[in-house]
Amino acid sequence: EKGNYRHFMQKEIFEQPRAVSDTIKPYMNFETGKVVLPYATFLEEVFKDVSRIVFTACGTSYHAALVGKYMFESMLRIPCNVELASEFRYRDPILDGKTLVVGISQSGETADTKGAISLARDAGCPTCSIVNVVGSSLARMTDAVIYTHAGPEIGVASTKAFTAQLAALALMVLYASCVRNAGETDLHLRFKEDLLRMPGLMEEILGSHEILQDWAMDIHHALSALYLGRHVLFPIALEGALKLKEISYIHAEGYAAGEMKHGPIALVDENLPVVCLMQHGVIGEKIRSNLQEVEARGGRVFLVADELAAQEAGLESKLSYIFKVPICHDLLSPLLFVLPMQLLAYYVAVERGTDVDQPRNLAKSVTVE
Ligand code: M6R
Numbered sequence: 001e002k003g004n005y006r007h008f009m010q011k012e013i014f015e016q017p018r019a020v021s022d023t024i025k026p027y028m029n030f031e032t033g034k035v036v037l038p039y040a041t042f043l044e045e046v047f048k049d050v051s052r053i054v055f056t057a058c059g060t061s062y063h064a065a066l067v068g069k070y071m072f073e074s075m076l077r078i079p080c081n082v083e084l085a086s087e088f089r090y091r092d093p094i095l096d097g098k099t100l101v102v103g104i105s106q107s108g109e110t111a112d113t114k115g116a117i118s119l120a121r122d123a124g125c126p127t128c129s130i131v132n133v134v135g136s137s138l139a140r141m142t143d144a145v146i147y148t149h150a151g152p153e154i155g156v157a158s159t160k161a162f163t164a165q166l167a168a169l170a171l172m173v174l175y176a177s178c179v180r181n182a183g184e185t186d187l188h189l190r191f192k193e194d195l196l197r198m199p200g201l202m203e204e205i206l207g208s209h210e211i212l213q214d215w216a217m218d219i220h221h222a223l224s225a226l227y228l229g230r231h232v233l234f235p236i237a238l239e240g241a242l243k244l245k246e247i248s249y250i251h252a253e254g255y256a257a258g259e260m261k262h263g264p265i266a267l268v269d270e271n272l273p274v275v276c277l278m279q280h281g282v283i284g285e286k287i288r289s290n291l292q293e294v295e296a297r298g299g300r301v302f303l304v305a306d307e308l309a310a311q312e313a314g315l316e317s318k319l320s321y322i323f324k325v326p327i328c329h330d331l332l333s334p335l336l337f338v339l340p341m342q343l344l345a346y347y348v349a350v351e352r353g354t355d356v357d358q359p360r361n362l363a364k365s366v367t368v369e
Pocket residue numbers: 058059060061104105106107108109110113156157158159246364365366
């Protein structure tokens with residue numbers, strides 16, 4: 001039921017603080033401060049001597065996988081690869097018994113993701129899935145399962161399943177840190193504390209949704225849009241562009257901001273909205289120069305920045321479009337930055353009068369290749 005909401009997608013966007021909190025709570029033992037993964041105890045032995053993790057998924061779940069790589073490599077120094085399931089399964093990848101293969105899927109029924117996991121199993125790899133639908137095919141195929149507790153997702157555009165997947169990945173990082181005796185550093189404690197703060201911070205952002213409604217008024221006539229991000233916000237740029245394409249039918253591309261000069265800058269003119277995602281610190285600095293390049297060519301910048309980044313860059317008075325996001329551990333910032341991406345796509349689609357929950361040509365789960 002949609003309740004007071006006009007669309008399921010809108011309802012699901014606003015449900016995210018709950019979806020994330022429901023995903024975290026059952027897996028946190030608040031007495032010991034440790035993560036428990038009841039359907040994934042198999043991972044305890046695996047994490048002791050895993051040499052590599054391969055994440056595989058499609059669409060939005062693939063974007064969650066990309067964030068997973070940043071989290072695992074940075075927190076645990078375990079090398080990771082992220083693979084589109086449809087590519088991975090047909091290219092005879094190099095796999096062995098020390099490679100953990102993790103399939104991420106909302107539905108647990110995506111044909112290519114299932115195919116990728118079958119391949120991994122046949123190659124003798126330990127497997128794990130992060131799925132939202134209990135008892136789904138993928139959950140049944142893997143040695144270990146981490147369920148996201150987003151609840152049923154009806155809108156074809158994935159929203160709350162994505163943030164719940166990010167929370168599940170963060171829990172997996174904390175679990176692995178503990179197994180590998182790396183869990184007590186300040187870095188890990190701060191990561192854990194911030195994970196627990198996520199639902200509240202997400203709530204704060206959703207409270208400012210009207211700003212995105214205003215942005216949508218100035219974007220909905222565009223023929224194309226560019227999304228730029230770096231580091232852990234690069235996958236969020238990809239996700240922002242996918243959301244816009246999928247439900248508003250405006251062409252959009254997500255790019256690693258550093259690639260701007262290698263091609264997409266040729267597209268910039270006064271008609272191209274450029275959505276920039278910016279964290280504070282060294283990486284944020286780099287985005288600032290991209291932003292100046294866009295402005296110098298008459299492009300319209302829509303900046304989503306954490307509170308410090310906007311201040312550091314002295315941009316607050318200079319730009320017409322700024323959306324601010326609270327500060328948190330940088331590896332968790334995707335959980336926050338994705339919310340304005342979803343809201344913007346949603347409001348643009350509403351403005352264009354498209355069928356938000358059932359966009360043309362798309363199915364909720366892609367069970368055939
Ligand atoms: O159920 P899954 O997570 O495996 O689905 C994967 C993709 O089909 C899905 O994320 C798709 O890209 C969404 N419509 C994106 O909003």
